[in-house]
Amino acid sequence: MSLFIIxxxxxxxxxxxxxxxxxxxxxxxxxxxxxxIEPPRLFTSERGAKxxxxxxxxxxxxxxRGTDWxxxxxxxxxxxPVAGRHEANMEIRxxxxxxx
Numbered sequence: 001m002s003l004f005i006i007x008x009x010x011x012x013x014x015x016x017x018x019x020x021x022x023x024x025x026x027x028x029x030x031x032x033x034x035x036x037i038e039p040p041r042l043f044t045s046e047r048g049a050k051x052x053x054x055x056x057x058x059x060x061x062x063x064x065r066g067t068d069w070x071x072x073x074x075x076x077x078x079x080x081p082v083a084g085r086h087e088a089n090m091e092i093r094x095x096x097x098x099x100x
Contacts, residue, residue, distance in 0.1 A: 001097045004049040005040040006056070009091050014040035015056060030061045030079075042095070049092045057085050 006015045013034035029041060029052050043049040055061070059081040067073055 003095045003097055004043040004046050005093050005095055006043075006049055006053050007040075007091055007093050008034055009089055012036065015052075017041040030055050030059065032056065040095075046092060046094070053087075053090060053092065057087055057090070059085070
């Protein structure tokens with residue numbers, strides 16, 4: 001079985017599914033950091049990894065909800081670029097899973 005990870009060409013670090021300090025899953029993959037310690041985020045298709053990489057390169061997305069003066073609910077989305085996230089530095093690598 002082949003899976004895919006997103007990895008830095010320079011450091012060999014990958015996008016992780018866990019927070020290194022809190023040891024919890026992050027909310028959304030745009031918040032993920034590169035790590036060699038925590039398990040990588042795995043993708044079942046190269047296409048899925050490409051979409052995730054594009055979102056990650058764009059920066060951290062935050063979403064908020066609220067109610068306006070009329071009582072109508074709304075969602076507010078914001079994306080903040082992160083320094084050092086460049087497409088040229090990243091790659092998608094195929095991984096083989098071996099069950100022992």
